[in-house]
Amino acid sequence: MVRSLLVQSLGFRNCHRQFGKRDCLSLRPRFSSSAGFRSPSDNDVIFFRSILSDTRVVQDEDTLRVRNTDWTKQFQGRSKILLQPSTSGQVAEILQYCQREKLAVVPQAGRTGLVGGSIPLEEEIILSTEKLNLIHDLNAYTGILRCQAGCILADLQAYCADRDHLVPVDLGSKGSCQIGGNLSTNAGGQYYYRYGSLAANVLGLEVVLPDGRILNLNYQHSNLKDNTGYKIHQLFLGAEGTLGVVTGVAMLCPRMPRSRQAAFLACDRYEDVLQVLQTAKSELGEILAALEWMDQKAVELVSNNHTIPLLASDGAIYNNYLLIETHGSCPDHDQEKMEKFLELAMDKGHVVDGVLAQDLSQIESFWNIRESANPAVAATGYGYKYDVSLPLPEFVHFIDEMRSRLQGLNTLNANWGHIVDGNLHFNVTTPGLFQVDESVSDRLQPYLFESVLRRGGSISAEHGLGQTKNSYLKIVHDADCLIAMQKIKYAFDPVGILNPHKFLPRQ
Amino acid sequence: MVRSLLVQSLGFRNCHRQFGKRDCLSLRPRFSSSAGFRSPSDNDVIFFRSILSDTRVVQDEDTLRVRNTDWTKQFQGRSKILLQPSTSGQVAEILQYCQREKLAVVPQAGRTGLVGGSIPLEEEIILSTEKLNLIHDLNAYTGILRCQAGCILADLQAYCADRDHLVPVDLGSKGSCQIGGNLSTNAGGQYYYRYGSLAANVLGLEVVLPDGRILNLNYQHSNLKDNTGYKIHQLFLGAEGTLGVVTGVAMLCPRMPRSRQAAFLACDRYEDVLQVLQTAKSELGEILAALEWMDQKAVELVSNNHTIPLLASDGAIYNNYLLIETHGSCPDHDQEKMEKFLELAMDKGHVVDGVLAQDLSQIESFWNIRESANPAVAATGYGYKYDVSLPLPEFVHFIDEMRSRLQGLNTLNANWGHIVDGNLHFNVTTPGLFQVDESVSDRLQPYLFESVLRRGGSISAEHGLGQTKNSYLKIVHDADCLIAMQKIKYAFDPVGILNPHKFLPRQ
Structure with a gap:
């Protein structure tokens, strides 16, 4: 109630006043002076080299240019130091030093985010998790995977696949994003409906706080059911590195499905899409894994570079397209369910055309269409x-x-x-x-x-929020919620060295 | 690592010293004097009556005797006031007053817990959620249920069943436990494997803090995916009312399965049980909903009052029994899967005898056997x-x-x-x-x-922890984790009025 009232009372005009043009477009606060952080010095470099080897304290300009820029080229920092620790102990020493010395730090994983959360605003030290890349084990009984935060998502997927399990998150950037980044942004992806949120599957975390304390939050020993203490680990999920640096995770991984199916469908009206969605939920039930929607314009743009299986006979493009995927344990059963679902959806007239993938490579080709929407539009x-x-x-x-x-x-x-x-x-x-x-x-x-x-x-x-949406948090949550969030931030990062001026609204 | 080292270094002898007999068995701290709380007075009653109607400020001795006692008869409080607010605004007024007046409060739901978490230690005011029992709605598209915290679990189950959904938690005390109590203890239950933890399904909460602030944590508007801000609501799940009073919840409810099957099986050796469990996971896949184990002695005790379908022909009882349940969307498919699983498990010799339920009432009778273990042992x-x-x-x-x-x-x-x-x-x-x-x-x-x-x-x-296991938290989590928990407690309940001397170790 509070939120909707707030939004209503602000209205369009007042919203604009509160988040005026300057505030919306100027993403550069006067960083060093306002927050009291200092620029890193040669002495700081000497200290970092005493903890890490020389090669893990990177000052090379070309490398830093890349690490200061996000892949959308929208955000640009001026950091001059990139640190690559490989143990949580090293992370602890670095953070403890930075807190004492008032040096701002940006934790950075695969830099595949879209809100500038892992890109420096100014001269923050970049603390990369890329060398924290050990996979510890996958428990055969529980399916609990334990690994360091810097593991590449695709590497974890391959490791789990070899052991008949899958990682409960999948997204386009799997080849370069790191699980620590996925956790710190609570990444969603296409299979959220089937496997739940990433946060829902995390059973334990190792986190390093700015004061150098290493919190083992059910990380060394993880159990599916554990009701001993506050669920502190949940605070670090989706927190974009503003409370601590996630260095390790214990995560529940489901069994690998034995059968995958995909269908690519066309619907005339959006109301049909909603009906198909309800039919899919009821007919496909527990095997429904993903249901993606694309509008006419998106498919039209993709069709320049892809063969779209469902172009109408006259070359016209339908108004709505759906990509449906199932994950099940029995190919025959799953196929029957898919056929029954399609029959129902077409009989009712909700689906006007459709095609079923015949093998894994066709499933891949459907996903290629969906994942090409982003680059096709960007072009x-x-x-x-x-x-x-x-x-x-x-x-x-x-x-x-x-x-x-x-x-x-x-x-x-x-x-x-x-x-x-x-x-x-x-x-x-x-x-x-x-x-x-x-x-x-x-x-x-x-x-x-x-x-x-x-x-x-x-x-x-x-x-996530990063440096693009944090200002808007004031119209999302009421003042009491923001106070509670600020209290949490202060409890874990009292000096505010971690990812300053991001996630929470700037003070 | 820290935890296991701590445990090893304490060893049996030192553990015993740290948690000596007096500490283990004496569950009564000198409550009022040590914590600075005062006994409620007539003036307090006058104030509470000004907020609630007279009938909602209960001082009747018989009622209070019941509310001061847990159902295991293990814990006994001396509270003289039971409050029954019906709105979060009333809860806010009560808590704000109690914080200012240093009156300790125990939030109480259905009193079905086993660790004394909702039973007063001394004269705490009992704040019951039983009148906060409105069911708001179930969103047909998302399956998000919104309701107040005092709703009885069985009532929610019936409401959702009418709308083709189910509540993602089920347990023996469903007829009297309240969803707010389930949330505050992060209750598990038998279908955890299939539907995940309760916490994993909570999308939003309304919580009242001791200072009277009402936090709407994605409660008024809940979305499956929402990455705006810290996941504060997760802190209140399983916190046993020590941080705030949960007054409302938005929770993801899955579709109702169209078919349920159950089998009751016998295994000779425990190693066979482990093998059956792996076979069930791989053959039943996505429809495996519950897998319960009972040992010989438990079944022997239950057999005095129940017909056990798998007593050996000579009247002997097997060493291990398993109750397996599936939830699926297609009865024929599910039956085929179950048959294949049983065939495999019996062929390999892991299951020595088994019986399949033919209808829902037989499924119920299997669960009756399992749920009778508790009273049979207690007798x-x-x-x-x-x-x-x-x-x-x-x-x-x-x-x-x-x-x-x-x-x-x-x-x-x-x-x-x-x-x-x-x-x-x-x-x-x-x-x-x-x-x-x-x-x-x-x-x-x-x-x-x-x-x-x-x-x-x-x-x-x-x-949970309540008043029986909180002392042991010191050997479960290391000092840094306990500090973090204390900081969280202080951030939300600085005066410490909520459920004092429970959950966290006594200072």
Whole structure:
């Protein structure tokens, strides 16, 4: 109630006043002076070299240029030191020193995030987890995987697959993202519906606090059921490295499914999409693993580089496309369920065309279509990307509202999302223009977020807050919740050295 | 590492010294004097009546006698005031007053816990959630249930069943336990393997803090995916009312399975049980919902009042019994899977006898056998009940060790547990003796907990800490973790009015 009242009372005009243009677009606070951090010195480098080997204290300009930039090229820091510890003890010594010396630190994993959470704002020291990459073990009885935070997601997936298990998260950047980054952003991905949130599967963590304490939060010994003490480890999940540095995880991994199926479907109306979703839940039941939605424009853009199996005979493109995947334990049974589901959905007229993957490579090709939406849209111009949750019936109304706000501007809007989770990826680009256009950004923000909240959604479904959405937290949560969050931050990071000016609103 | 070192270095002798007889058995701290709380006065009653109606400020002796006693009759408080607010605003006014006036408060739900978490130690005011019992709604698209904390679990189950969903927790006391109590103890139950922990399914909470602030933690608007801010709501799950009073919850409820099957099986050796468990996971896959274990003695006791379908032809009782349940979406498929699993398990000789339920009433009768273990054991004498997690291969070694420690004493040991979750319920009674026998309790504690920790288990799998296990937290978590927990407690309950001297170790 408090939240919706707040949003209503702020309204469009006041929202704009509170988060004016300067505040929205200027992402550079006067860092060093306002927060009291100092620039790292040669003496600091000498200290870091005494803990790590010389090669793990990186000052090479080319490397640092890469580590200071996110892959969307939207964020750029000026850090001059990259540290690559390989033990939690080394992380502890580094953080303890930085807290004492008032040196700001940005924990960094695979740099695949979209909100600038792991990119320095200014001269923060980059603390990379990439060398913390040991896989300890996978317990054959419980399926609990224990590993260090810097393991690449794809490496963990391969390790688990060899042992008949899978990691309960999967996403496009699996080849470079690290599990510690996935945890610190509470990454979602396509199989959230089937396996639950990453946080739901974490049983234990090892975390290093800024004062050098190493918290073993049910990490050394992990049990499926453990009710001894507060669930402190949950605080570090999705906290974007603002409370401590996650160095290890114990995570529940389900059995590898014996059969996978995928179908690529077309629906005329959005209402049909909602009906198909309900039919899929009831007919596919426990084997429904993913249900992805793409709109006409997204498929049209992808079709330039991909063969889309469901182009209408006259070359026209349908209004809605769905990619459905199942994970089950019995190929024959799963196929029967899929066939019954498709029969029902087509009999009712909700699905107008569809194709079933015949093998794993066809399943891959369906996912290639879905995952090509992002680069296909990015190729057209400067991208304004929004990751939001919405009540399902609101998807179209929200999109219509935002499209009408963009009328008269040279923009392109293409959308897709993990619709079974209520997660929409809303994308606007300016065709041919590859730099920010304030006339577009002004029409989008903050109105877009206000609309999401008014409709009962979340302004960040799975990409986090970082340095792009933290200012908006004030209209997401009421003052009491923000106070509680600030208390948590202070309890763990009293000097505020970890990822300053991110995640929480700037003071 | 820290934990295991600590345990090893304490050893049996030192453990005993640290948690000596007086400390283990005397569960009554000198409450009022040490913590600075005062006894409630007539003026306090006048204030409470000004907030609630007279009938909701209960001083009736008979009612209070019941509310001061837990159902195991192990714990007894002396509270003289029971409050029954029906809104979170009333809870806020009560707590704010109690914090200012230094009045200690025990939040109380259905009083079905086993560790005395909701029973006063002395004169604490009992804050009952029983009148906070509104069910708001179940979202047809997402399956998110929103309700107040005082709803009876069975009522929620019926409400959800009417809407083709189920509550992701089920346990024997469903007829009287409240969802707020389930949340505050992070209750486990029999379907944990299939639906995950209760905490994993909670998307939002409404919580009242001792200073009267009402935190709406994604409660008014809940989305499956929401990455805006720290996961503060997770702190209140399993916290036994020591940080705030949970007044409402938004919880993910899965679709109701269309088919349920159950089998009751017998195994000779414990190693066979482990093999059956692995076969069940791989053959039943996604439909495996519950796998319960009972030992010979437990079944023998139950057989006095129940027809056990698998008594051997000569009347002998097998060494191990398993109850397996599946939840699926297609009866034919599920039956085929079950048959294949049983065929494999019997072919390999891991299952020596078995029976399949033919209908729902037979499924119920299997569960009656399992759920009768508790009362059957309790009827024999004074009960020493332990709820622990253990690595699966350790179950028998742990039981053997504890049995050998009890040799020479007149005791009976019967065991059962949610074995698929690694959750053992270890039970000792003294036949014919219905009061505590220190020669028995001395043999059990603290050695039992030390043995569990040494084997990598948890001393509380699903029953919480309350006033029975909180002292042992010092050997479960290292000093740094305890400091972190104390900081969390202080951040939310600085005066310490909520459930004092419970959950965390007494200072």
